[in-house]
Amino acid sequence: MFGDLMGMMGKLKETQQKVEDTKKRLNTVLVDEQSNDGKLKVTLTANREIKSIEVDESLLEDKEQLEDYLILTLNRAIEKATKINEAELGAVAKDGMPDIPGMDMFK
Structure with missing residues (x-):
């Protein structure tokens, strides 16, 4: 039983490190977005x-038009970045979770 617990703790620590490494790597993954007419990138x-x-x-x-462009384009870019972020971090977390009975929410 202790061996199983120690193994799970080791796996959790390893997963935590992989998550941190993935977060650092995601700082280098660039997401480009532009307005439909290409006036804002x-x-x-x-x-x-x-x-x-x-x-x-x-x-x-036109200040108001620029603000609208910024809101729409930034929101689309944030949505894309969030999907990439969640997919990458979710994959690392799912892969690294130990098999704990009753804790199958990541599977």
């Missing part, structure tokens, strides 16, 4: 950190 990491925003000159003339 944003780049985020898969950890949802904004890396760049490119704004077409024509959008600088």
